[in-house]
Amino acid sequence: MNALDQYIDLYEANAATVSAHSAGALNAARADALELLKRVGRLPHKGEEGYEKTSVDDMFAPDYGVNIGRVDIPVDLAAVFHCGVPTASTWLGAVANDKFVPTESLLRNIPEGVTVMSLAAAAAEMPDVVEKYYGRIASEERGGTPLALNTLLAQDGVFIHVCRGVKAAKPMQIVNLLSSPVPLMAVRRVLVVAEEDSDISILFCDHSRCEIKCLASQVIEIYAGKGAHVNVCDMEESSSGTSRFSQLFAEQHDGSELKINGLTLLNGITRNEYYIVQKGSRAVTTLDGMAIGNGEQHIDNFSELSHSGDHGRSNQLFKYVLDGSSSGAFAGTITVESGARFNEAYQSNRNILASREARMHTKPQLLIFNDDVKCSHGATTGQLDQNALFYMRQRGIPLAEARMMLMQAFMMDIIDNVGIDGLSERLRHLVERRFRGEEMMCADCNAKHGV
Amino acid sequence: MDNEIIDKVAGEGDDYKYGFVTDIDTDIIPVGLSEDVVRLISAKKHEPEWLLEFRLKAFRYWQTLEMPHWAHLSIPEIDFQAISYYAAPRTRDKAKTADEVDPELLETFEKLGIPLAERNQLAGMAVDAVMDSVSVKTTHREKLASMGVIFCSISEAVKDYPDLVKKYLGSVVSYRDNFFAALNSAVFSDGSFVYIPKGVRCPMELSTYFRINAMGTGQFERTLIVADDDAYVSYLEGCTAPMRDENQLHAAIVEIVAEDRAEVKYSTVQNWYAGDREGRGGVYNFVTKRGLCRGVCSKLSWTQVETGSAITWKYPSCVLAGDGSVGEFYSVAVTRNRQQADTGTKMIHVGSDTRSTIVSKGISAGYSENSYRGLVKVAPNATGCRNYTQCDSLLLGSHCGAHTFPYIDVMNDTAIVEHEATTSKISEEQLFYCNQRGIPTEEAVGLIVNGYAKEVMNKLPMEFAVEAQRLLSVTLEGSVG
Incomplete structure (x- = not known):
């Protein structure tokens, strides 16, 4: 059966309830989304262009419950407080x-000029601002039916707004917790608006405490105004039963700097999509990704980075270490539009297959419609350097330890580049534990996740 | 500062010197495609029953297919019923000596620089000349036959060596492979057949020259090369067509089989008519080329210089099935004016310890679109495989596009696969350096482009390298060399 049908049916039967628990711009966008879903009629299947190794249809196929009635599902928020990167x-x-659940300290300490609140509440309280951006950065043309499905069912999420010229002194940390006694699909929506010359860092931590199957459908929209600096780190540390479908759309204006890190430490099935458009000139984008897989994990990163202004720069680096029977996929496209001059765009994808059953699929692409460019991409898939392993064993380091050290070293350039104070150090520790196969306990969080 | 000169250099070129038409009496069947046409082609060529069956099977399968649209190309609708699928210069039987060849034809090939009279030739090359749907003349056959090498048109091979043809035809490119492979399998007219027996090193370069002459026709040739154990052959292919306002379809299949320790080198200089500056006319070059390295330690090397065709859509591939086999792909693809190219290669590593190298150089100018599309696949049981891919694009002018679509699929942890790609325009520093030393910009562009393509040019056999280098110069630079 077509996975999409159940959600369309669900929406049509409960349209009023969905809207009643949401507000303004979120509700206004549903009609168009429904129309698109009905017209296309299906979610992408495995093997389609851009979805070579991941079937979105299969991800959404289980009969997930959607909490449209906003029933309070008890969540152990204590874990949240422990999750802080110490x-x-x-x-x-x-x-x-x-x-969205704000903490006391957040409400008390948030500085002037920075707004962090529930998206639904924001849509009700400041409709002008939300309407101006919501659904405008994410385009149907790129996001397709998965985006439309999120738009159709999204009722809440996070709204972060940074006023012109405001530089947030501390990073914002949003902990996404998935927890439910029944199979659940969480439909999240995040809108980040960084006005002219503002500066903000945001750390998203995805945790799942589900023993049963859960799916997180997430759409993040980021607006980076002229000269704005936005740093987003999106870390996933969930469980083998968790599926995650995430789309991040960003729009950059003159002189803005956007830095995105997608870190998949532990997961079930993950598909991350990044759609970034440099609309203004002299924009700078850094997009890094790291994935560690073992068991039956599947990690698929997809990026589309488009340069349409002059003098833009972009740098992408994705690294995978795949062990066990895990599989990875990476598809990245750099587009330099016609008329966009003096752009420099680089992309690199490096992968290590650490076991016989691990699989990697890579598709780096360049679409260049202008001659004044410097663009390159590189991709490698291989294994750990045998000479280095031999060297280390010669010096008495056991094989497993040597392998672990090399894998960790392999990930170092991503870890060192996250750009949030204190996080690199923490990540180093987490990655080491991850490679050691020790029980994962993100920071001091009480939740245990079986590897 | 030099943009105008680069635009001028890239946009203009000399006239296509192979654009003439030979006025020769041609036997051409009415346009349209049906089972009857397939039967008619088969009957005209006096083919055995099994081959007709093969064609009909392919035709029936083709009818179930739709024209694919996944390539980064904008292809106008092709009316497959508006093409004539068989056109042959009306001559007596196939010429045995150059004197028997119709003087008009002889002159045509002389004009194209392909001497069919053996005394006129450099001793180093044997030629099979194919005009429209039939092979006109194959030179040096006796000398080759003395070593056991079979080099003839595929129609003759069907008659003279049916077992060999039956064994290998369709074994690498099945008629179910793709839309154009199915079409070709149904209506293929002529092409070359090469068989190198065990342990023989072919003493000369073998070459096929394809020429489309008749109007309203397509060319659907089929080439089959088999190198038996320990054999070696170097094979060259060249093509041209007259200048016409209409688009002509060329959908060929090349199949290569390399047995144990055999080596095949296949070089192409493709110079079909590319259409005029506004993109009117030109040949659609939709070709399926694939080689199967079946034997252990066999080697297949593709080298191509693509300068012609309105639209090019081809991926010469290697299936590396034998343990330790080697696949190579070297390509220079030049597009200018309104030309479009979506070309690259596939390296399928099935055997263990197989190695492949891909070097692709794209040059786009004017309003053209040039894409590299490639696949490197390592099968689960193929241990110790190695691939290195490098694809660079050079852009001349601000209206053209250069794109890269590599697909890399690794299913074995012992494989090492590398891919690198760069896109840029001619560097100002290099131009400045040349200018400083008194080299005018036009000439400097020529120098830089030739230097850029050198890595691939070096892989071409000598006879071709000179021709290819000259072609590259005239294609891009008009009078600059």
Whole structure:
């Protein structure tokens, strides 16, 4: 059966309830989304262009419950407070399934000029601002039916707004918790608006405490105004039963700098899509990704980075270490539009297959419609350097330890480049534990995740 | 500062010197495609029953297919019923000596620089000349036959060596492979057949020259090369067509089989008519080329210089099935004016310890679109495989596009696969350096482009390298050399 049908049916039967628990711009966008879903009629299947190794249809196929009635599902928020990256000082907020839960300290300490609140509440309280951006950065043309499905069912999420010229002193940390006694699909929506010359860092931590199957459908929209600096780190540390479908859309204007890190430490099935458009000139984009897979994990990163202004720069680096029977996929496209001059765009994808059953699929692409460019991409898939392993064993380091050290070293350039104070150090520790196959306990969080 | 000169250099070129038409009496069947046409082609060529069956099977399968649209090309609708699928210069039987060849034809090939009279030739090359749907003349056959090498048109091979043809035809490119492979399998007219027996090193370069002459026709040739154990052959292919306002379809299949320790080198200089500056006319070059390295330690090397065709859509591939086999692909693809190219290669590593190298150089100018599309696949049981891919694009002018679509699929942890690609325009520093030393910009562009393509040019056999280098110069630079 077509996975999409159940969600369309669900929506049509409960349209009023969906809207009643949401507001303004979120509700206004549903009609168009429904029309698109009905017209196309299906989610992407495995093997289609851009979805070579991941079937979105299969991800959405299980009969997930969607909490459209906004029933309070008990979530152990205590875990949230433990999750803080100890060495990093952040403003902490949480999203329980898809409901925004601010912490006391966040409400008390948030500085003037920075707004962090529930998206639904924002849509009701400041409709002008939300309407101006919501659904405008994410385009149907790129996001397709998965985006439309999120738009159709999204009722809440996070709204972050940074006023012109405001530089947030501390990073914002949003902990996404998935927890439910029944199979659940959380539909999250995040809108980040960084006005002219503002500066903000945001750390998203995805945790799943589900023993049963859960799916997180997430759409993040980022607006980076002229000269704005936005740094987003999106870290996933969930469980083997968790599927995650995430789309990040960003729009950059003159002189803005956007840095995105997608870190998949532990997961079930993950598909991350990044759509970034440099609309203004002299924009700078850094997009890094890291994935560690073992068991039956599947990690698929997809990026589309488009340069349409002059003098833009972009740098992409994705690294995978795949062990066990895990599979990875990476597809990245750099587009330099006609008339966009003096752009420099680089992309690199490096992968290590650490076991016989691990699989990697790579598709780096360049679409260049202008001659004044410097663009390159590189991709490698291989294994650990045998000479280095031999060298280390010669010096008495056991094989497993040597392998672990090399894998960790392999990930170092991503870890060192996250750009949030204290997080690199923490990540180094987490990655080491991850490679050691020790029980994962993100920071001090009480939740245990079987590897 | 030099943009105008680069635009001028890239946009203009000399006239296509192979654009003439030979006025020769041609036997051409009415346009249209049906089972009857397939039967008619088969009957005209006096083919055995099994081959007719093969064609009909392919035709029936083709009818179930739709024209694919995944390539980064904008292809106008092709009316497959508006093409004549068989056109042959009306001569007596196939010429045995150059004197028997119709003087008009002889002159045509002389004009194209392909001497069919053996005394006129450099001793180093044997030629099979194909005009429209039939092979006109194959030179040096006796000398080759003395070593056991079979080099003839595929129609003759069907008659003279049916077992060999039956064994290998369709074994690498099945008629179910793709839309154009199915079409070709149904209506293929002529092409070359090469068989190198065990342990023989072919003493000369073998070459096929394809020429489309008749109007309203397509060319659907089929080439089959088999190198038996320990054999070696170097094969060259060249093509041209007259200048016409209409688009002509060329959908060929090349199949290569390399047995144990055999080596095949296949070089192409493709110079079909590319259409005029506004993109009117030109040949659609939709070709399926694939080689199967079946034997252990066999080697297949593709080298191509693509300068012609309105639209090019081809991926010469290697299936590396034998353990330790080697696949190579070297390509220079030049597009200018309104030309479009979507070309690259596939390296399928099935055997263990197989190695492949891909070097692709794209040059786009004017309003053209040039794409590299490639696949490197390592099968689960193929251990110790190695691939290195490098694809660079050079852009001349601000209206053209250069794109790269590599697909890399690794299913074995012992494989090492590398891919690198760069896109840029001619560097100002290099131009400045040349200018400083008194080299005018036009000439400097020529120098830089030739230097850029050198890595691939070096892989061409000598006879071709000179021709290819000259072609590259005239294609891009008009009078600059």
